[in-house]
Amino acid sequence: MQRKDNMNPEMTSNSQLADPVLATVEVEGLTRSSFILKSALAAGSVYGASTVAPFVGQAFAKGQSDVDILNFALTLEYLEADFYAKALKKAGLGGELKKLAQQFGDAEQQHVDALTATVKDLGGTPATKPRFSFPISDRASFLKLATTLEDTGVSAYNGAGPSIKSAKVLAAAGSIVQVEARHAAAIRLQANKQPSPNAFDKTLSKQKVLAAVKPLIKA
Amino acid sequence: MSNSDEADMVHKETPAVEALVRDESSRKRFFAMVGGAGAAGAFGIFLAACGGNDNKDKTATQSQTQTRTQPTSSGTSQFGQGDLGILNYALTLEYLEADFYRKAAASGMLKGKALDVAKRFGEEEQQHVDALRATVKQLGGTPASKPKSKFPLTDQSSILTLAATVENLGAAAYLGQAANIKNKQVLAAALSIHTVEGRHAAALNTVIGKNVTPDGAFAEPASADEVLKQVKPFIVS
Numbered sequence: 001m002q003r004k005d006n007m008n009p010e011m012t013s014n015s016q017l018a019d020p021v022l023a024t025v026e027v028e029g030l031t032r033s034s035f036i037l038k039s040a041l042a043a044g045s046v047y048g049a050s051t052v053a054p055f056v057g058q059a060f061a062k063g064q065s066d067v068d069i070l071n072f073a074l075t076l077e078y079l080e081a082d083f084y085a086k087a088l089k090k091a092g093l094g095g096e097l098k099k100l101a102q103q104f105g106d107a108e109q110q111h112v113d114a115l116t117a118t119v120k121d122l123g124g125t126p127a128t129k130p131r132f133s134f135p136i137s138d139r140a141s142f143l144k145l146a147t148t149l150e151d152t153g154v155s156a157y158n159g160a161g162p163s164i165k166s167a168k169v170l171a172a173a174g175s176i177v178q179v180e181a182r183h184a185a186a187i188r189l190q191a192n193k194q195p196s197p198n199a200f201d202k203t204l205s206k207q208k209v210l211a212a213v214k215p216l217i218k219a
Numbered sequence: 220m221s222n223s224d225e226a227d228m229v230h231k232e233t234p235a236v237e238a239l240v241r242d243e244s245s246r247k248r249f250f251a252m253v254g255g256a257g258a259a260g261a262f263g264i265f266l267a268a269c270g271g272n273d274n275k276d277k278t279a280t281q282s283q284t285q286t287r288t289q290p291t292s293s294g295t296s297q298f299g300q301g302d303l304g305i306l307n308y309a310l311t312l313e314y315l316e317a318d319f320y321r322k323a324a325a326s327g328m329l330k331g332k333a334l335d336v337a338k339r340f341g342e343e344e345q346q347h348v349d350a351l352r353a354t355v356k357q358l359g360g361t362p363a364s365k366p367k368s369k370f371p372l373t374d375q376s377s378i379l380t381l382a383a384t385v386e387n388l389g390a391a392a393y394l395g396q397a398a399n400i401k402n403k404q405v406l407a408a409a410l411s412i413h414t415v416e417g418r419h420a421a422a423l424n425t426v427i428g429k430n431v432t433p434d435g436a437f438a439e440p441a442s443a444d445e446v447l448k449q450v451k452p453f454i455v456s
Contacts, residue, residue: 171394
């Protein structure tokens, strides 16, 4: 693999396989952010989790404000917080994994609170929380979806990062995405997977993303 | 060895290693270094960083967070101006990380799966080195030269602890520069490396029995000056 290509998000090819588990997450809500999240997850289910990152970047590339990006991030954090809350009730987690789920769910809720406050401070209206449904019933299904969602969170923040205009918001997003990456690595270890699947957390080319997302937006 | 085997090792080895690493002093030093003390403090930084309506001036950001973390570009200017300075600063850190893993792997002190992790993470750091060098050249700059390094390698436990310290520091270093980067492609690249450093840090924290998110829900940045002070003992020349 040529490292130079990895440095250029426009040229990076997506080696991640499509992630059908994303298609199993149901998002019900009427806001623009919930719609975009739904489309992004659908795209990820066809083209791989990393699809979400450039999708976010593209979705907000033209004349979109930091509030729009923050509201998308907020919607993603709603998803993650809700995921851990429901997993703790119905996935039968125990031991170290249960502790991690509690710790990570608490962190996601703190991200929700911080993003909500930040949107308000910027004069925006925080996105409302969609309703979610997750196909988790045990440790294995929890680990599978948790891995995908945390990796997706990393990709989403990294994909949106260069579109963020405010240095303050960028710094805050950076402090959140590092925590998402840490969650992803810890969950991956629990699932007996490599903590870092690549030397660079990946994105997909603009062309592929547009191709992937276009039909979903029409539908 | 398959990837899953390797990760399995990291997880299963945790109990064996964690007993050896109950020394909290290094963790405290790390906190002192990055200027934070847990989730409440980090949350405060988040709000301070995001609380204003001024969304166009990077200087404002720096002045607001300077008291805690000083994520300014001043410390990177010794490596060059602007993005080139930041890239060469990052390159210098990646040289050290790659060297550290190389020497650790060659020390004979790492066995079995700990050795595999050192090799794998070391290879990823070397990929960061190669990518950063290429990017500096693309921007018309000269890549920083590789420093001579020296690391205290005494046994497997202390090597893994040092690895965790180095990776947590590396993640904080990238976070400290993100808002200073001007070029969007350089930023995208730095972000994609930043989260891998965060993944490494979390994995090694797991191995040595520490919290995978030691700063809580919001990771804390470290300024170039703070980071360089921390790595100075590892640089011979």
